[in-house]
Amino acid sequence: MVQQVLLVDDEKEFLEAMAERMEARGIEVSTASTAEEAIALVEHNRYDAIILDFQMPGMDGLEAVKIIKAKQPESHIILLSGYATIEKEGEAMQAGASDLLEKPPDLNVLLQLIK
Amino acid sequence: MPSENNNTVFPELTFFSRVSAAVSHEIKNVLAIINENAGLLEDLVLMSHKGFPLSPERLDRLADTIQTQIKRADVIVKTMNRFAHSADHPVDEVDLHAATVFITGLCKRMLRSKEIEINVVPPESPVRIQTSLFYLQELIFVCIESMVSDTRHIGVIGVEFRKMSSGAEIRFACESSLQNPFFVNSVASRANSLMKYIEARPVDDRDKNSFGIQLPESISALSKEQ
Numbered sequence: 001m002v003q004q005v006l007l008v009d010d011e012k013e014f015l016e017a018m019a020e021r022m023e024a025r026g027i028e029v030s031t032a033s034t035a036e037e038a039i040a041l042v043e044h045n046r047y048d049a050i051i052l053d054f055q056m057p058g059m060d061g062l063e064a065v066k067i068i069k070a071k072q073p074e075s076h077i078i079l080l081s082g083y084a085t086i087e088k089e090g091e092a093m094q095a096g097a098s099d100l101l102e103k104p105p106d107l108n109v110l111l112q113l114i115k
Numbered sequence: 116m117p118s119e120n121n122n123t124v125f126p127e128l129t130f131f132s133r134v135s136a137a138v139s140h141e142i143k144n145v146l147a148i149i150n151e152n153a154g155l156l157e158d159l160v161l162m163s164h165k166g167f168p169l170s171p172e173r174l175d176r177l178a179d180t181i182q183t184q185i186k187r188a189d190v191i192v193k194t195m196n197r198f199a200h201s202a203d204h205p206v207d208e209v210d211l212h213a214a215t216v217f218i219t220g221l222c223k224r225m226l227r228s229k230e231i232e233i234n235v236v237p238p239e240s241p242v243r244i245q246t247s248l249f250y251l252q253e254l255i256f257v258c259i260e261s262m263v264s265d266t267r268h269i270g271v272i273g274v275e276f277r278k279m280s281s282g283a284e285i286r287f288a289c290e291s292s293l294q295n296p297f298f299v300n301s302v303a304s305r306a307n308s309l310m311k312y313i314e315a316r317p318v319d320d321r322d323k324n325s326f327g328i329q330l331p332e333s334i335s336a337l338s339k340e341q
Contacts, residue, residue, distance in 0.1 A: 011148055013148045017151035017154070021151065024158055055140065055228065056228070057227040057230060080147075082139065082141075083143070102143075103144065104150035107154060
């Protein structure tokens with residue numbers, strides 16, 4: 001079965017390149033550039049994994065994780081951060097994220113986590 | 116552990132650490148874009164080995180994206196370098212408009228995250244004073260921080276400058292009421308220390324939608340050193 005992933009980041013060039021690389025590996029990717037947009041997509045769609053940027057304009061990734069988890073407790077959320085400190089990792093896990101990766105993420109590691 | 120937002124253990128270093136964190140975060144974003152686009156380039160080459168045709172236009176676009184991000188990183192690093200050198204002299208001749216534009220530029224991401232826009236209005240003629248550039252920048256930063264900490268949506272903040280007989284005034288204003296840094300718990304203590312260092316004083320509020328800072332024409336040395 002084709003995996004469905006939602007990729008959320010406010011950096012358009014990152015979003016497009018990452019989506020294209022994942023699609024080349026057989027993953028179906030939806031994208032959003034804000035947390036609000038991502039939450040709207042989650043309302044009507046199910047994803048095998050949601051990859052979210054930690055810091056975004058408006059609602060940040062951490063807040064988005066809490067809302068998405070409240071709507072879909074089974075969702076598998078991976079947060080991406082400029083600096084994945086232990087402190088941030090704790091906050092991310094507490095909010096309900098499954099993993100926290102540092103930017104730039106290694107695509108192979110990310111794919112492993114999605115699977 | 117002090118929190119990322121309020122380093123109470125080393126208040127003198129808070130400003131420097133906050134700016135360094137913001138700048139390094141920005142560089143990480145640039146690196147992430149370069150990394151993904153370089154990875155995409157690698158994917159295309161691998162596919163071409165399997166017989167898929169390589170599109171020169173596609174390669175052009177990828178190279179362009181990478182070059183644009185390298186230029187972006189260069190600007191970020193130059194900005195960081197300029198910021199670091201702002202602590203070189205205890206007292207400098209400072210153009211208030213230029214200093215404010217520079218520091219609001221450094222706060223761009225923080226402002227964007229709260230969807231706040233800052234409109235720094237250029238004065239008709241340059242407003243210059245002799246002061247500590249570093250502490251003045253920090254004071255402007257603290258003012259911005261107090262506004263960003265506001266939970267309400269405040270939209271656009273205007274910053275204006277005016278020459279006075281014995282110095283200059285910076286005024287922050289917006290359409291709704293503004294959080295005055297001298298009364299916001301998280302920053303008030305630092306704001307007041309900085310005011311003392313550069314011999315500035317808050318201007319009595321004409322209304323709740325603005326606040327001002329009056330700066331002397333010159334300070335001979337930092338007040339904290341006297």
